Amino acid sequence: MNNESIIMMQYPASGIKGVSEEKKQIVKNLYLSNIGEEFIAMQVDLEIPLVIRILKEGDVYKGGVQQDHEKN
Numbered sequence: 498m499n500n501e502s503i504i505m506m507q508y509p510a511s512g513i514k515g516v517s518e519e520k521k522q523i524v525k526n527l528y529l530s531n532i533g534e535e536f537i538a539m540q541v542d543l544e545i546p547l548v549i550r551i552l553k554e555g556d557v558y559k560g561g562v563q564q565d566h567e568k569n
Contacts, residue, residue, distance in 0.1 A: 513550055516543070525555045541562055 514522075520541055527537045534552075538545045552558035 513554060516547070517552065521551050521555065524551045525557055528552055528557060558561070 520543075522542055524537055524543070526532070527540065532540075534545050534548050537543075538548045541548070543551075549558060
């Protein structure tokens, strides 16, 4: 099972429903401004996997954290 599958299981779509649309937009805007997932999670008081799930739902996630690990 890959990391993406684990994230999807831990934070199903139903978990995202508890996040306001305003907070989702903030997450998306910060990410599109090249802010890292970890920093976004701290700023909006969410866990990193949930931030990633929101970004994937918004079809903007590019896999930043995972790509950094793959380069090393």
